[in-house]
Amino acid sequence: MSDPALAAKRTTSPWRRRLASSLTPGIIAAVVAVVSLALLWVALRLAGFDATLALGALWRGSFGNWYAFTSSTLVRATPLVLTGLAVAIAFRAGVWNIGADGQLLVGAALATAVGLAWGGALGWAALPIALIAGAVGGACWAGIAAVLRTRFGVLEVISTIMLNFVALDLVGYLVRGPLQEPSHAYPQSNAIPKQMHLPFLIPGTRLHWGFALGVAAAVILWWGMRSTAAGFRVRAIGANADAARIAGRIDVARTTTNVLLLSGALAGLAGAIEVSGVTYALYENISPGYGYTAIAVALLAGLDPLGVLATGIVFGALEAGALSMQREASVPSVVVTAVEAALVLLLLALSRRGKAASVIGRFSGARSASADEAS
Amino acid sequence: MTTSSAALALENIARRFDHVRALDDASLVARDGTVHALLGENGAGKTTLMRIAFGLIRPDAGTIREHGRLVELPSPAAAIALGIGMVHQHFSSIPALTVAENVALGGHGAYRVDRVRARVREICDRVGFALDPEARVVDLTVGAQQRLEIVKALAHGARTLILDEPTAVLAPREADDLLAMLRGFADTGGTVVLITHKLREALAIADDVTVLRHGSTVLAEPVANVDSNTLAEAMIGSAPPIEARHERTEPGPVVLSAHELSVSDARGVTRTRDVNLDVRAGEVIGVAGIDGAGQHELLLCLAGRLPATAGYVEGPTTIGFVPEDRHRDALVLEFDIAENLALRDAGFARGRLVWPRIRARAAAMLTEYDVRAPSSDTMVGALSGGNQQKLVLARELEPKPRLLIVENPTRGLDIAATAAVHARLLGARDSGAGVVIYSSDLDEVLALADRLIVMFEGRAREVPLDRDAAGRAMVGAA
Numbered sequence: 001m002s003d004p005a006l007a008a009k010r011t012t013s014p015w016r017r018r019l020a021s022s023l024t025p026g027i028i029a030a031v032v033a034v035v036s037l038a039l040l041w042v043a044l045r046l047a048g049f050d051a052t053l054a055l056g057a058l059w060r061g062s063f064g065n066w067y068a069f070t071s072s073t074l075v076r077a078t079p080l081v082l083t084g085l086a087v088a089i090a091f092r093a094g095v096w097n098i099g100a101d102g103q104l105l106v107g108a109a110l111a112t113a114v115g116l117a118w119g120g121a122l123g124w125a126a127l128p129i130a131l132i133a134g135a136v137g138g139a140c141w142a143g144i145a146a147v148l149r150t151r152f153g154v155l156e157v158i159s160t161i162m163l164n165f166v167a168l169d170l171v172g173y174l175v176r177g178p179l180q181e182p183s184h185a186y187p188q189s190n191a192i193p194k195q196m197h198l199p200f201l202i203p204g205t206r207l208h209w210g211f212a213l214g215v216a217a218a219v220i221l222w223w224g225m226r227s228t229a230a231g232f233r234v235r236a237i238g239a240n241a242d243a244a245r246i247a248g249r250i251d252v253a254r255t256t257t258n259v260l261l262l263s264g265a266l267a268g269l270a271g272a273i274e275v276s277g278v279t280y281a282l283y284e285n286i287s288p289g290y291g292y293t294a295i296a297v298a299l300l301a302g303l304d305p306l307g308v309l310a311t312g313i314v315f316g317a318l319e320a321g322a323l324s325m326q327r328e329a330s331v332p333s334v335v336v337t338a339v340e341a342a343l344v345l346l347l348l349a350l351s352r353r354g355k356a357a358s359v360i361g362r363f364s365g366a367r368s369a370s371a372d373e374a375s
Numbered sequence: 376m377t378t379s380s381a382a383l384a385l386e387n388i389a390r391r392f393d394h395v396r397a398l399d400d401a402s403l404v405a406r407d408g409t410v411h412a413l414l415g416e417n418g419a420g421k422t423t424l425m426r427i428a429f430g431l432i433r434p435d436a437g438t439i440r441e442h443g444r445l446v447e448l449p450s451p452a453a454a455i456a457l458g459i460g461m462v463h464q465h466f467s468s469i470p471a472l473t474v475a476e477n478v479a480l481g482g483h484g485a486y487r488v489d490r491v492r493a494r495v496r497e498i499c500d501r502v503g504f505a506l507d508p509e510a511r512v513v514d515l516t517v518g519a520q521q522r523l524e525i526v527k528a529l530a531h532g533a534r535t536l537i538l539d540e541p542t543a544v545l546a547p548r549e550a551d552d553l554l555a556m557l558r559g560f561a562d563t564g565g566t567v568v569l570i571t572h573k574l575r576e577a578l579a580i581a582d583d584v585t586v587l588r589h590g591s592t593v594l595a596e597p598v599a600n601v602d603s604n605t606l607a608e609a610m611i612g613s614a615p616p617i618e619a620r621h622e623r624t625e626p627g628p629v630v631l632s633a634h635e636l637s638v639s640d641a642r643g644v645t646r647t648r649d650v651n652l653d654v655r656a657g658e659v660i661g662v663a664g665i666d667g668a669g670q671h672e673l674l675l676c677l678a679g680r681l682p683a684t685a686g687y688v689e690g691p692t693t694i695g696f697v698p699e700d701r702h703r704d705a706l707v708l709e710f711d712i713a714e715n716l717a718l719r720d721a722g723f724a725r726g727r728l729v730w731p732r733i734r735a736r737a738a739a740m741l742t743e744y745d746v747r748a749p750s751s752d753t754m755v756g757a758l759s760g761g762n763q764q765k766l767v768l769a770r771e772l773e774p775k776p777r778l779l780i781v782e783n784p785t786r787g788l789d790i791a792a793t794a795a796v797h798a799r800l801l802g803a804r805d806s807g808a809g810v811v812i813y814s815s816d817l818d819e820v821l822a823l824a825d826r827l828i829v830m831f832e833g834r835a836r837e838v839p840l841d842r843d844a845a846g847r848a849m850v851g852a853a
Binding site: 226227228229232233235236239240242243244245246247248249250251 | 675679680696698700703704705706707708709710714717718719720721722723724725726727728729730767770
């Protein structure tokens with residue numbers, strides 16, 4: 001090989017890596033926050049609102065004071081972090097789980113059902129069992145997609161999105177049928193027993209222990225993906241399934257199934273936590289699309305678990321702030337949804353050569369040609 | 376050679392990529408009605424120079440003339456308009472479409488099936504190709520796909536054809552047919568520029584030869600004035616190529632034995648039938664066969680990477696395996712060196728991966744196996760092909776496997792890297808491993824093998840180490 005080529009490889013590669021590693025989760029979150037505020041300002045001005053007033057309301061409703069930060073932002077961030085982790089770990093494996101929302105719903109439903117059926121009898125064990133039931137429910141729901149993929153070759157990107165609608169209808173049926181509250185007046189379940197409620201993490205706020213579980217899950221996944229053989233297998237099949245199978249002798253189908261199950265379990269846990277920490281009952285619209293926002297959360301975080309924690313909190317703040325913006329400045333909260341979408345598009349446009357783009361590239365079936373060797 | 380009569384003349388071309396000088400002072404003059412061989416080691420700048428000639432890359436300095444006229448080539452379309460066509464190493468046809476449909480792509484106006492079909496037939500007749508216009512590309516052999524690429528270029532009116540390592544993917548007989556076709560094209564007034572690193576090929580069919588080294592033209596002569604020694608010396612500089620050291624040693628006990636082995640490919644088609652094979656410690660079994668004769672599936676099965684559909688294999692659990700498609704099957708290009716080394720048998724790993732320890736071992740292996748890389752956290756995609764292959768060998772040889780299975784170990788490597796890989800393979804044999812080597816280059820198989828197995832239509836046959844006998848067996852003749 002020629003010397004100039006080696007010299008170039010010396011310079012480009014470590015530089016890129018240093019840049020990548022310096023983009024710590026905190027910086028990602030800060031950049032996301034600043035860019036989304038700028039986008040929001042533009043959107044508000046275009047729509048003819050008083051942008052200063054609206055952004056002030058957004059601030060007061062998200063980071064403005066301790067109560068807003070803990071009781072709105074972090075509470076809202078909890079399901080986004082957990083479903084964001086579910087999406088991130090699946091995407092890292094090249095498994096396109098778009099069904100976190102459905103898995104969350106099934107998790108919420110199963111946790112509610114378990115709580116209502118045995119909550120009183122189980123005593124202190126009711127809460128952990130309900131959370132486990134939620135995770136199991138989500139995993140089973142994702143497991144359907146796993147079986148469809150490994151046995152019948154059905155692409156999980158199709159099956160998981162379809163299962164979202166099935167889950168939505170299932171919850172709709174449950175809250176009008178078997179789980180409906182006794183008066184049969186409202187499409188919702190009875191309230192779950194008190195001992196099933198998640199305790200509050202910080203006294204005087206509504207922040208529950210579910211957030212701590214989300215943080216723990218992020219840290220464990222971050223460590224697991226880096227430092228365990230199983231995490232390495234997940235990264236390997238996502239980066240190159242052929243090499244993983246041939247050089248690594250990795251059972252790709254089994255690893256894919258395991259990842260889908262874990263992903264579903266995280267989303268299902270998010271559902272159980274929503275029920276036992278926030279709503280205390282099952283509602284049809286218990287998820288305002290957490291599992292879809294999770295895709296944006298995961299992509300903006302570069303599929304890094306600690307990054308998901310950071311972007312999940314930023315998105316939680318945006319959504320919490322949107323509600324206060326609606327109250328104080330009469331700005332429809334969907335503006336924030338539009339900004340979230342614009343953020344993802346911006347990310348994809350700016351990082352055409354980056355990781356997120358390659359994720360989307362593979363997602364759409366396109367294969368980028370490997371770099372031409374100068375010869 | 377005068378430039379005025381030349382179909383294509385590139386003069387004093389320079390081109391940098393960031394801080395790499397890919398081309399420094401490269402010139403090439405291809406005369407009308409000739410085959411021009413462009414030789415050079417990997418990284419010498421051959422492909423870059425020809426991509427400039429096809430308008431894919433713009434030069435930083437230098438001139439391009441077409442029949443003496445100064446031209447600019449801002450895009451492939453401009454090159455095509457001047458009658459220049461290029462056949463890349465990686466084909467660019469759409470698998471789901473037919474041959475005729477692929478030829479029609481890039482045309483103008485209405486698509487008339489019968490007219491395109493007639494055009495394909497006419498071109499095929501003219502150059503002596505067998506190619507069914509109605510066949511789908513996905514069903515074509517590699518050779519036929521390559522013929523389609525040439526037909527596409529000719530359908531766009533190419534009078535100057537640039538081919539990038541066209542014989543690398545072909546069986547010997549297919550390669551001969553292709554070279555004969557190119558010779559015929561030149562004899563009827565066309566011009567061919569053939570990028571290659573096979574000296575024999577250049578000497579056999581070219582009229583003129585240009586050699587690039589480190590981005591500069593170091594030799595430009597009619598073939599009559601050169602021989603393989605001058606060419607090799609021009610390509611690699613003063614150092615002579617290292618011969619594969621080959622001394623027959625007495626083989627040891629059987630390390631692998633296959634009994635009535637049948638293997639199917641991913642689509643369920645039986646590719647390997649009833650193969651019986653013993654591999655002994657300290658011997659190299661060479662495997663030869665034309666593309667698709669079943670050797671790929673046989674080697675995958677012997678390496679434990681593909682289940683047998685019938686019969687069975689008795690072998691060691693630790694097997695070194697070097698697949699032929701480095702980028703697809705052997706390496707994760709976006710992982711760094713340490714991660715790629717950790718990939719070995721990652722399917723059976725348990726518990727924690729201690730990266731500091733893995734990195735330290737990786738750093739030691741880089742030195743031990745002469746992989747030139749800045750450090751163990753360099754991305755593998757940034758390494759040259761030769762260093763990537765040395766890395767794969769390092770990984771597979773590191774646990775001192777009793778069995779080493781290797782497919783096309785030197786594809787795309789330059790002379791120095793090839794010699795290094797050969798030395799490693801024979802070194803593994805000398806230290807007592809059984810080695811199975813398949814190469815699509817029959818000469819490479821013959822140079823390395825102690826015993827030769829030839830595959831034909833899925834069946835294996837032991838053949839004497841003789842070029843003619845092997846060549847006959849590869850096409851099914853007795």
